[in-house]
Amino acid sequence: MSGRPSPTVRSKRLRRELRRLREERELTIEQVADLAxxxxxxxxxxxxxxxDRRIRPADLRHLLDVYDVHGEQREALITLAREARQRGWWQVYADVLPSEYSTYIGLETEAxxxxxxxxxxxPGILQTAEYARAVIRATRPNDGPEAVERRVAVRLDRQKVxxxxxxxxLWTVIDEAAIRRVVGSRQIMREQLDQLADMAERPGVQLQVLPFEAGAHASMATSFVVLGFGASDPNVVYLDTGMSALFVEAPEDVAGYTLVFDHLRAAADSPRDSARVFQAAAQDLA
Incomplete structure (x- = not known):
C-alpha cells in the first residue's frame, strides 16, 4: 500500500457495506425505498x-436511519463516504485518462x-519513461505531444506505489515476447531491460520470464492483473483489451485467475534465472 488513500477503494468499500446492511436486515431494495x-x-x-452513482451525505444519513445504524459504525460510514468523494492524485490527468483506467489507478494506488x-x-508499473513514450505513441497515434507527455507522467507517477x-x-510474469520485442529503439529497449534487472533486486518484487519453450498455457488469450487488498477488501482482477477494460470481482472468477497465475509462475523461469535473462537480452542489444 503506497500510503496515498484512494477514493476509488473507499467508494468500493462503501457500496459493499450498504449492500451488507440491507441484506443483514433481509430487506429488498423495494422495501428499503418504502421504509424511506x-x-x-x-x-x-x-x-x-x-x-454507478455516489451517495450524497444527506442521503447516506437518511439511509443509515432506515437501517438503524448509530454510534461508531455510523460515523465510520459517514467518514468513508466523505473520503470516497475526494479527488485522487490521478484526477488532474482526467483529460487523458479513460474512465476505466482512472478506476484501475485508484485501485492500484491502495492495493x-x-x-x-x-x-x-x-508492465506499465515497471516501464521507463522512454519505453512508455514509445508504447503510447504506437498505441495512440492521434495523440499530440502534450497528451503523450501527460500519459507518460501518469505512468511514472503510478510507480510511486x-x-x-x-x-x-509485486509479482510479475512477463512473456518472453515482451522481452525480445524491440520497442522504440535498441537503446530504449536496453535501458528498459536494465531497469527490469535492477527492479528484480528490490525486496518485495518478484519478476519472472515465461520462456517460449514453456509452450501453450492457460492465459494465451489475455494479459491480466490481480490486485489484492488484504483483509479489508476482496481482490479484483483487471483486464485491459487496449480498446476497453473489464473489472472482475466475482470471488469464483477471481479465484480462477489466481489459479492461472499460479500455473504461469510455476512454468516461468525462476526470479534469479529471469534476472539473468534480462541482463543477457540487454547485452544482445548493446
Missing part, C-alpha cells in the same frame, strides 16, 4: 450499491499486492 417514505426510487438505491501476467508489453514505508508487493 418514497425519498428514493429502487433504481437509485441499486445504483448506490453498484457504485497491498499485485500479481500480473503480461503478454506483449513490460513501489516505494515508501509500505510498498506494493
Amino acid at each position: 417514505g418514497g425519498e428514493w426510487n429502487p433504481s437509485t438505491l441499486g445504483r448506490w450499491e453498484k457504485g 497491498r499486492e499485485m500479481r500480473t501476467y503480461q503478454q506483449q508489453l513490460i 513501489l516505494t515508501g514505508p509500505q510498498p506494493l508487493r
